């Protein structure tokens with residue numbers, strides 16, 4: 321695992337590459353005393369050229385106490401060790417790199433995006449390193465901590481009302497689109513419909529999960545927002561083994577589950593909810609419904625309570641949608657047998673929710689705690 325992590329970073333593409341380098345290097349041949357272990361250790365001490373090189377290669381951790389009622393082994397892919405503390409760093413960097421290649425993002429350009437916070441953080445960090453300014457549009461439902469953090473990395477943030485139709489001029493979709501059209505030299509990242517999003521997960525998150533489980537994964541459980549994570553990872557895993565079941569976590573108040581099961585876009589399914597990061601009132605192009613076997617809806621309260629349990633019973637500090645995903649695993653326990661290996665993706669860090677799930681007064685005010 322240790323070497324796996326080192327060699328899979330961009331610094332050292334492969335062990336084969338290192339051996340070729342040393343065997344052909346005259347300094348190596350001159351110094352017969354050189355111990356191969358020392359050489360490898362020196363490589364392990366090398367540093368990254370910038371923070372973006374630390375994205376990915378996140379740990380997988382077994383869930384113990386909170387999964388007592390589930391017969392299968394359940395492991396979490398904990399994405400909080402990315403530099404922006406969320407999985408979205410992966411796709412944010414990929415969106416920027418693809419836009420640079422296509423010419424859509426030019427030197428000194430301005431990145432505009434509608435974001436609930438995590439994608440914004442990924443874009444902002446990459447923007448700092450690569451020299452792009454960011455303008456973000458978010459909703460008043462998102463934690464204040466998320467907005468503060470985006471401003472901390474130099475982004476301009478506009479907050480829009482949540483409770484309006486997607487095509488309303490005040491909605492965060494409309495405002496971000498308008499700002500991208502009005503701002504000179506702007507690039508609209510468009511995480512919902514930009515397919516670089518799911519491609520990032522197809523190329524990084526999916527292969528990591530396959531490798532870390534040595535191909536033994538039987539079920540993947542993922543909260544669905546833009547759909548980039550579930551679609552990219554799901555496609556990669558199904559290509560390796562079509563028997564793997566891909567299970568999406570949805571919220572009450574979102575259209576995904578009904579659309580997946582009936583093909584109907586039912587507006588009656590759409591109403592306000594508390595859970596952050598998952599569920600939608602639009603159909604993002606990044607959702608590839610063909611790789612998803614089932615959607616499970618999880619109530620706000622159950623997700624929030626589970627988020628707190630992950631902290632107190634596992635010592636795992638993660639966000640709201642992670643609580644929903646873990647609660648969803650327990651809700652779906654009859655789908656798993658004792659030999660199954662279930663991987664649940666934990667998208668982001670608990671620090672963004674200190675004023676909500678981790679604040680007893682807020683939980684009581686919302687009637688989620690007595």
Ligand SMILES: Cc1ncc(COP(=O)(O)O)c(C=O)c1O
Nearest residue numbers: 544545546547548549597641667
């Ligand atoms: C906290 C959190 N969880 C889950 C998701 C869903 O991931 P995806 O957009 O890849 O479907 C997001 C996306 O914004 C998120 O921010």
